[in-house]
Amino acid sequence: MTDILSYPDVVQWAVPFFIAAIAIELAWIVIKRRGGRYETRDAVTSLIMGAGNVTSVILLGFITWGFFMWLWSLTPLDLGASLWVVALCFVLDDLRYYWVHRFGHRIRWVWASHVNHHSSQHYNLTTALRQTWTGTFTFMMVMRAPLILLGFHPAMVLFCGGLNLIYQFWIHTEAIGRMPRWFEAIMNTPSHHRVHHGRNARYLDANYAGVFIIWDKLFGTFVPEREDEKPDYGLVQNIGTFNPIRVAFHEWIGLFRDVFQPGLTLRQRFGYAFGPPGYSHDGSRDTSETIKQHYLKRHPEARGTAGFEDKALFPHDMATDTGQREPG
Numbered sequence: 603m604t605d606i607l608s609y610p611d612v613v614q615w616a617v618p619f620f621i622a623a624i625a626i627e628l629a630w631i632v633i634k635r636r637g638g639r640y641e642t643r644d645a646v647t648s649l650i651m652g653a654g655n656v657t658s659v660i661l662l663g664f665i666t667w668g669f670f671m672w673l674w675s676l677t678p679l680d681l682g683a684s685l686w687v688v689a690l691c692f693v694l695d696d697l698r699y700y701w702v703h704r705f706g707h708r709i710r711w712v713w714a715s716h717v718n719h720h721s722s723q724h725y726n727l728t729t730a731l732r733q734t735w736t737g738t739f740t741f742m743m744v745m746r747a748p749l750i751l752l753g754f755h756p757a758m759v760l761f762c763g764g765l766n767l768i769y770q771f772w773i774h775t776e777a778i779g780r781m782p783r784w785f786e787a788i789m790n791t792p793s794h795h796r797v798h799h800g801r802n803a804r805y806l807d808a809n810y811a812g813v814f815i816i817w818d819k820l821f822g823t824f825v826p827e828r829e830d831e832k833p834d835y836g837l838v839q840n841i842g843t844f845n846p847i848r849v850a851f852h853e854w855i856g857l858f859r860d861v862f863q864p865g866l867t868l869r870q871r872f873g874y875a876f877g878p879p880g881y882s883h884d885g886s887r888d889t890s891e892t893i894k895q896h897y898l899k900r901h902p903e904a905r906g907t908a909g910f911e912d913k914a915l916f917p918h919d920m921a922t923d924t925g926q927r928e929p930g
Contacts, residue, residue, distance in 0.1 A: 607683060609761035616768045623772065624727045630777050631726075637777030638726045643844040645728040650846040651718060652731030662738045669743055670756035679753030691754045692762040692813075698749065699766055699812040702742050704823070707807055707890075712740045713879045714853040721849050723836040725799055730774035735850045766812045770795075790815045793827045800833030803897035804909035806890040825909040838880075838893065 631637050681687045706716035715736045722729050749759050772778075773795040781791045790811040798809040808825035811818050818824035827833070841852055860874040870883040880889040888896070894910060904910050 607755045607757045609757050612761065612764040613767055616771070620727070620731070620771060627727050627775055627777050638775065639724060640726055640728070641724055644722055644724050645726070647844045647846050647849060648722060648728040648732040651735070651849060652733055654735045654846065654850065655731075655733035655737075658735045658738070665738055666743045667756065670746070670750055670759070673747055673750040674756055677751045677753060679751070680755070681753035683755065683758060687754070688758060688762065691749065691758050692765060694749060694754075695746070695759060695762040696766055696811075696813045697817060698745050699763075700810050700817040700821070702745050703810040703812065704821075705742070706740075707810070708878050709876055710853075710857060710874065710879045710881065711876050712742060714857050715740045717837070717853045717879075718849045720799060720837055721841055723840060725774065725776055725796060725833070725835045727771065727774050729799070730771045732849075736854065769813050774799075786815075788814060788816060794818075794824075796833045797825050797827050799835050801836050801838050802831060802834050803894050804828075804831060804904070804907075805833055806838075806893060806909075808909065822911075828908075838888075 627638070628640055631639060702712075703716075706712040715734045718734055719729075719732050722732055746759055746763075750756055770790070773790055773792045775792050776796065778792040780786060780793050781789075785791065786793065790809070790813055794809045794811065794815050797805045800806075805825060808823055809815070809818050810823055815824065841848065843849065843852075857875060861871045866874075866883060873881045873883065878889045878891075880887045880892075898905055898910060
């Protein structure tokens with residue numbers, strides 16, 4: 603079994619590209635007066651969040667790496683490092699990303715880490731850099747365990763994850779409209795990902811894909827961008843701050859405040875930690891499901907259209923489902 607295998611740090615290699623692309627996008631917006639907008643404080647916050655993410659990976663990466671190498675020592679399988687194995691690892695890791703991302707919007711413990719990525723009310727390439735500082739503490743690293751146990755080397759798995767992140771950078775823009783139809787059908791694009799960042803009722807809990815949008819189409823979470831409904835970016839309840847410390851930790855603070863409030867049952871405390879964002883034991887908040895239900899009460903003509911399909915959005919009875927959720 604190959605214990606020593608190394609790949610380049612592709613994310614670090616891509617930093618000059620990130621900087622150049624941001625400069626080009628900003629110039630395009632200024633010159634063309636369309637394609638999005640930049641707000642200085644917002645962009646600076648995103649850059650600080652990106653730097654904090656890199657720092658957290660440097661400081662805590664040994665935990666993930668140690669866990670992965672422990673798994674590698676357990677498995678008798680070793681698929682090697684051929685090109686086809688790397689390609690297969692990339693596709694399977696993207697499927698893994700879809701589910702981690704979906705959990706990040708449906709499980710508050712994971713949302714507490716992911717929420718900062720959706721905290722900007724603008725949508726430009728700096729938004730892609732607004733990454734978590736606390737991802738290690740969600741323990742979502744376990745979602746890569748099957749890949750390693752199947753024989754994909756940990757270094758390869760992390761390499762493919764880096765390629766995935768690089769791909770996702772360019773889709774955080776309003777400067778690009780629609781791509782060719784065949785490309786939109788298979789790949790994640792700026793149009794698809796704008797939907798994901800919208801806080802519109804129609805766009806909540808949609809388009810979790812990293813690279814291949816086919817996962818959303820396969821699992822029933824795909825919603826196309828509509829010409830008549832521009833995404834409204836941010837959270838259902840925007841936090842209204844450019845303070846990176848608050849951006850990084852506000853949901854964790856809210857989570858623990860809710861969990862440890864007096865007078866709750868164990869089940870209710872569990873719901874605040876691991877239920878959907880917006881869960882409340884007394885029905886005083888809304889989840890994404892109830893937000894969509896309230897919208898349909900006001901706009902019944904939208905029922906059955908993209909984003910409001912009954913089978914996907916109403917697992918509970920409308921008269922009894924309560925609860926509030928911040929989107930993504």
